[in-house]
Amino acid sequence: MTDKIKGSKILLESLKQENVTDIFGYPGGVLLDIYDEIYNSDINHFLVRHEQAAAHAADGYARSSGKVGVCLATSGPGATNLVTGIANAYMDSIPMVALTGQVSVNLIGKDSFQEADITGITMPITKHNFLVKSVKDLAETIKKAFYIARTGRPGPVLIDLPKDITQARIPFEYPKDINIPSYKPTYKGSIKQIKVAIDLMQKALKPVILAGGGIIASNASAELRELVSLTGIPVSSTLMGIGSYPYNDKLSLKMPGMHGTAYANYAVHDSDLIIAIGMRFDDRITGKLETFAPKAKIIHIDIDPAEIGKCIQPTVPIVGDAKQVLKDMIELLKETPVEPKKEWLEIVQDLKEKHPLSYKQTGDVIYPQFVMETINQLTKGEAIIATEVGTHQMWAAQFLNHLHPRHFLSSGGLGTMGFGFPAAIGAQVANPDKLVIDIAGDGSIQMNIQELSTVAYYKLPVKVIIINNRYLGMVRQWQELFYEGRYSHVDLEGKQPDFVKIAEAYDVLGLRAEKPSELKKVLEKAFSHNGPVFVDVVVNREESVYPFVPAGGVLNKMLFSERT
Amino acid sequence: MRHVVSVIVENKPGVLARIAGLFSRRGYNIDSLAVGITENPDFSRITLVVHGDDIIIEQIVKQLYKLIDTYKVIDLTKQTHIEREMALVKISVTASTRSEIIEIADIFRAKIIDVSEKNLVIELTGDQDKIEGFLVLIKKFGIVELVRTGSIAIQRG
Numbered sequence: 210m211t212d213k214i215k216g217s218k219i220l221l222e223s224l225k226q227e228n229v230t231d232i233f234g235y236p237g238g239v240l241l242d243i244y245d246e247i248y249n250s251d252i253n254h255f256l257v258r259h260e261q262a263a264a265h266a267a268d269g270y271a272r273s274s275g276k277v278g279v280c281l282a283t284s285g286p287g288a289t290n291l292v293t294g295i296a297n298a299y300m301d302s303i304p305m306v307a308l309t310g311q312v313s314v315n316l317i318g319k320d321s322f323q324e325a326d327i328t329g330i331t332m333p334i335t336k337h338n339f340l341v342k343s344v345k346d347l348a349e350t351i352k353k354a355f356y357i358a359r360t361g362r363p364g365p366v367l368i369d370l371p372k373d374i375t376q377a378r379i380p381f382e383y384p385k386d387i388n389i390p391s392y393k394p395t396y397k398g399s400i401k402q403i404k405v406a407i408d409l410m411q412k413a414l415k416p417v418i419l420a421g422g423g424i425i426a427s428n429a430s431a432e433l434r435e436l437v438s439l440t441g442i443p444v445s446s447t448l449m450g451i452g453s454y455p456y457n458d459k460l461s462l463k464m465p466g467m468h469g470t471a472y473a474n475y476a477v478h479d480s481d482l483i484i485a486i487g488m489r490f491d492d493r494i495t496g497k498l499e500t501f502a503p504k505a506k507i508i509h510i511d512i513d514p515a516e517i518g519k520c521i522q523p524t525v526p527i528v529g530d531a532k533q534v535l536k537d538m539i540e541l542l543k544e545t546p547v548e549p550k551k552e553w554l555e556i557v558q559d560l561k562e563k564h565p566l567s568y569k570q571t572g573d574v575i576y577p578q579f580v581m582e583t584i585n586q587l588t589k590g591e592a593i594i595a596t597e598v599g600t601h602q603m604w605a606a607q608f609l610n611h612l613h614p615r616h617f618l619s620s621g622g623l624g625t626m627g628f629g630f631p632a633a634i635g636a637q638v639a640n641p642d643k644l645v646i647d648i649a650g651d652g653s654i655q656m657n658i659q660e661l662s663t664v665a666y667y668k669l670p671v672k673v674i675i676i677n678n679r680y681l682g683m684v685r686q687w688q689e690l691f692y693e694g695r696y697s698h699v700d701l702e703g704k705q706p707d708f709v710k711i712a713e714a715y716d717v718l719g720l721r722a723e724k725p726s727e728l729k730k731v732l733e734k735a736f737s738h739n740g741p742v743f744v745d746v747v748v749n750r751e752e753s754v755y756p757f758v759p760a761g762g763v764l765n766k767m768l769f770s771e772r773t
Numbered sequence: 774m775r776h777v778v779s780v781i782v783e784n785k786p787g788v789l790a791r792i793a794g795l796f797s798r799r800g801y802n803i804d805s806l807a808v809g810i811t812e813n814p815d816f817s818r819i820t821l822v823v824h825g826d827d828i829i830i831e832q833i834v835k836q837l838y839k840l841i842d843t844y845k846v847i848d849l850t851k852q853t854h855i856e857r858e859m860a861l862v863k864i865s866v867t868a869s870t871r872s873e874i875i876e877i878a879d880i881f882r883a884k885i886i887d888v889s890e891k892n893l894v895i896e897l898t899g900d901q902d903k904i905e906g907f908l909v910l911i912k913k914f915g916i917v918e919l920v921r922t923g924s925i926a927i928q929r930g
Contacts, residue, residue, distance in 0.1 A: 332791055333798045337841040340787075357841060391783060391844040515835035518828065 211380035216344045217242035219381050220308070220370070221250050223351040226383045229279050231255065231270065231638050232308075233263040237283020238323060239310035239372040255638060255667060258659040260287050262631035264294020265657070268303050269632025272618045273593055274639035275428060277304045277358050284310040285323030288369075289330065293625060295365045296334040300622025301449060302426060304363035306354050307335075313373040314342055328369050336364030344377035352384050361394030362513040363426055394512060398529030403538050406484070406508045406525045407545060413482035413506075415553045416442045419465065419494070422449025422621065423487015423511060423531045430454070430614040432535035433486070439542050441549030443557050445473040447488050448606055449621040452614040457590075462557070463566070466494040468603040471564035471756045471767055476557055477502050478765040484508045487531040490520040491622065492760070500763045510534050566607050568770075574749045575725050577601060577676045581608035583728050584646070584674070587736055592644040593618065593636050597629035597653030600682035603754040605648045627656025633671045634663060644672070644736060651677040651705060661715035664741035672735050674744045675708055678752070686753040690768070702750075712743035721745040775804070776830050777856060777926045780819040780837055781845040784810060788842045792819060795840065801825065801833055805858070805923030816844060820925045849926050856926040859898045861886075862908070865915040866893050874914055881907045892917055900924075 214222075220243060224232070231253045236244045247254050257263045260282040267278030278298075282291045288309040298305045312321040328338045337357050339350045347370075354366040410416060424433050430453045437444055437460055444454040445462040454461055462473035477483065483505045488494070495501040498520055509516075509523035510531060517526040527534055568578040581604055584592070590612040596602040596619045611617050618636060620628040633647035654675050664671050681699040688696050712719030718738055722731040728746065735742040756767040782788045789808055796803050804822040811818045823833060830848060837846045849856075864874060871893070878885055878895050881903065887894035897907055901924065908916070 328787065329790065332787075332794050389841065392841050513839065515832065515839045518835075519832060522828070 211382070213378035214381050215242060215246070215375065216347055216370070216377050216379075217246040217375040219344070219347050219379070220351065220375065221246045221252065222381055223348050223383055224252060224279065227277070227351070227355045229277070232279040232281055233257055233266040233270070233635065234281030235260050235263060235283065235287060237287045237310060239284045239312060240281070242372070242375040243281070243310070243370070253638075255634070255663065257631065257634075258662050259657060260290035261294050261627065262634070262657050262660045262663070264291045264305070264307060265297065265625075265628050265631035266635035266638070267305050267307070268294060268298045268628075269595055269618050269635030270639045271298075271303050271305055271635075272632070273615050273636035275615065276639070277306055277355055278635060279306050279308065281308045282310070283323065284312055284327075285325045288327040289325055292330060292334070295331055295367065297620050297623040297625045297628060298365040299334045299336070301620065302363050302422060303365065304358040305365040306358050307365055307367040309367060309369050311340065311369045311371040314371045315373070317371065327367065331367050334365070335367050336362075338367040338369070340369040341371065341374050344374050344379045347374060348381065348383050349387070352387050353389065356387050356389070357392065361392070395514070395528050396512070396530040396533050398510065398527040398534035398537065400537060402525055402527045403534065403541060406527065407538065407541055407547065409482055409506055409508060409525060410440060410442070410484070410547045411545070414550055415476075415480045415556075416482040416484060416550065417462070417476050417480040418442050418444040419477070419483055419485045419488050420444050420446045420450040420453045421486060421488020422447065424450055424453040425614045426487065427512070427530050427532040428614070429487070429532035429535050432532055432539060435539050436535055436542070439539065440547040441554060442484065442547075443476060443554070445469070445477060447491070447494055447621075448619055450488060451606060451617040451619070452611045456611045459558070462561075464606050465764070467496070467758045467760070468607065468754050468756065469758075470566055470607070471769070472557065472560035474756070474758065474764040474767060475560050475564070478763070480505045482506050482508070484510075485523075486510045486535070487512070489516045495520065496758050496762045496764050502764075570725060573724055575722065575728055575746060577604045577678070577748045577752055578608050579725060580674065580676060580728065580746055580748065581605060583732055585610045587729070587732055588644060588646075592616070592646050593633075593640060595619070595629040595633035595636060595645070595647045597647070597649045597656075598624045598626045599650040599653055600678070600686065600752075600754050601648050601650045601653075601676035604676070607754075626650075626653040630654060630657050630660050630671070630673060633673070634660060634669055637669045637671050645670070647671060647673045649673055649675045650682060651675055651679060651701060651708075652681040654708075655706075658711065661712060661717050661741070661743070665715045665717050668740055670738070670740050672742045672744065674732070674735070674746060677705070677708070677745050677747050678750045679705055680750060683754070689753065690757075691759070708743055708745040718742045719745070721747065723747045774824065774826065774850075776823050776825065776848055776850040777854065777924060778821045778823060778830075778834065778837075779847045779849050779926060780821060780843060781811065781816050782819060783842040783844065784815055784817045785842060788817070789819070791840050791842060792837070795836055799832075799836060801829065807858075807923040807925045809925070820923070822924050847928075849928060853929045854926050855929060856900045856924050857898050858901060858904060858924045859896065859922045860904050860908075861920045862895045862897065862911065862916060863918040864893050864895060864911055865891055865917050870914050874911060877907070877910050883907065
């Protein structure tokens with residue numbers, strides 16, 4: 210007979226079976242048995258300074274590696290602190306397993322110390338969640354959780370672990386297979402529908418591909434590139450799809466939507482065929498639904514049937530995994546090729562030349578876009594970039610040279626300030642040999658600034674570049690444009706901490722650039738430093754992000770900067 | 774349009790909360806919801822009555838399928854089906870109204886399941902129209918209390 214082992218050990222053994230090598234967590238009372246097991250384990254545990262950072266780090270780890278990210282928090286406040294990070298992963302379909310401690314089964318529902326109904330709380334923001342009420346179910350639940358998190362449309366799965374379950378003993382056997390009769394994702398798209406799609410691609414005169422995060426999730430970037438080389442159809446990548454198609458290619462239209470390029474927006478608006486792959490027609494992309502791409506037929510490819518027809522009714526719906534569908538499409542395209550649309554490509558090239566992303570680096574003050582271009586110059590597009598949320602995020606999406614999938618980690622759906630720094634920590638753990646940069650705003654960085662302690666302790670060489678405009682910049686921009694410049698509670702001037710001194714307080718290298726002439730040298734020093742760095746880049750305060758399609762607007766009616 | 778949607782789900786705690794939560798967070802309205810175990814004890818059947826156009830109903834069906842515990846979703850409105858709900862109605866009576874109420878109950882094939890000096894309790898099953906029709910007729914006597922189950926439905930044949 211197999212030896213009985215504790216639930217906490219079953220958890221660790223099960224994680225090993227799932228090839229988990231790194232977890233991000235924070236201990237607490239009900240987790241004592243698990244942490245006692247971690248003490249002996251060869252799984253790397255990273256102690257963050259706030260549970261929210263554990264969830265974001267697991268998220269960044271997953272985005273940059275394609276593996277399932279794992280975070281661990283104690284019951285009650287530990288678990289509720291994960292909520293923002295879980296919601297963030299849910300909105301962006303990131304595979305994650307969140308483990309939470311819970312009070313013992315007999316104390317559940319008694320408003321016990323540090324008790325929160327975390328399965329109830331996270332029901333709308335997880336792909337699925339579990340409360341383990343018997344140690345007999347533990348191993349199978351973990352197997353199911355990882356399976357659900359990484360298959361189909363990926364997403365976060367939470368497992369709530371009562372303390373007595375982690376203490377109970379039972380022989381350990383990890384299930385080999387899992388069968389959930391009610392959960393059978395569709396991977397292969399209908400060949401019949403794919404043929405109809407190809408027929409539309411052949412007939413279209415002005416087609417555009419909208420490449421979403423689903424391409425990155427299914428590792429279909431190579432297939433997308435092949436599809437484009439076979440058809441010559443230009444590609445616009447959504448924020449989540451950035452890196453799925455290289456920005457420096459002449460068929461790249463970069464990002465569409467609210468802060469997308471003018472040429473992407475004009476092309477999408479004028480197109481007669483949209484091929485939407487692994488994207489969900491978010492309102493930041495479409496503007497007003499009724500006026501989105503009014504002349505276009507829509508081919509919508511998505512693994513989640515519920516995304517099809519949710520916002521836009523497609524002409525050709527294809528339910529399937531992006532990689533599988535594109536592979537089948539490519540095979541069929543070889544038999545029935547699509548001729549490149551020469552006239553359309555000329556129009557697109559003309560749009561690109563007439564309406565490039567532009568800015569002027571004038572005077573003795575640094576412009577944020579200049580920071581992005583200097584980063585391009587130094588990293589050649591090879592660094593993994595995480596961002597916080599705000600104007601700096603949009604400049605990073607617009608001006609950085611995005612070449613590879615899983616190299617741009619940004620909070621898309623939820624728009625979570627405070628995401629970037631811990632996400633960069635997760636990415637650095639998953640990619641120890643890569644240069645990992647967090648582009649931050651001075652507002653956002655203060656939402657998880659305590660993680661300086663984590664990078665210092667684990668010597669994680671994350672470079673944080675703070676685009677410091679002493680404003681909550683995105684809100685300021687909206688107030689300037691739509692609220693008559695009434696800057697209500699967005700001005701941080703004079704109330705800002707000294708970021709260099711803060712870094713130094715944590716024993717992290719702090720640097721500052723205030724003039725354009727200093728920037729390159731400071732960034733070079735930061736990137737070559739063998740450890741974490743906080744770079745405070747003092748930028749022009751008043752710079753706003755353009756082009757700008759106001760919320761609910763029409764894509765071809767953008768606001769442009771008056772300055773350029 | 775009114776739709777009757779039958780949802781087969783795993784018979785586990787918390788599943789009903791997931792279904793109901795889905796409706797509230799996606800902004801769909803539930804007219805009624807009835808739940809009970811099926812012929813297979815591993816599954817429960819939830820009968821939902823919802824209002825919406827075709828696009829909304831399609832989304833509701835897809836969102837229900839998206840839940841891991843959902844095994845099958847059937848829009849019964851598109852098929853011939855039988856629908857029933859039950860109502861228990863406590864009606865105030867007097868010596869002079871008693872016989873008229875009993876007569877109406879007989880016509881509706883309702884059962885009188887409790888009698889007291891002041892009240893009658895009537896059990897009635899039928900589709901929504903029948904229950905509504907009955908309630909219209911007896912309203913004037915004074916409905917003291919009314920309990921309705923919401924619809925359950927099954928495919929014909």
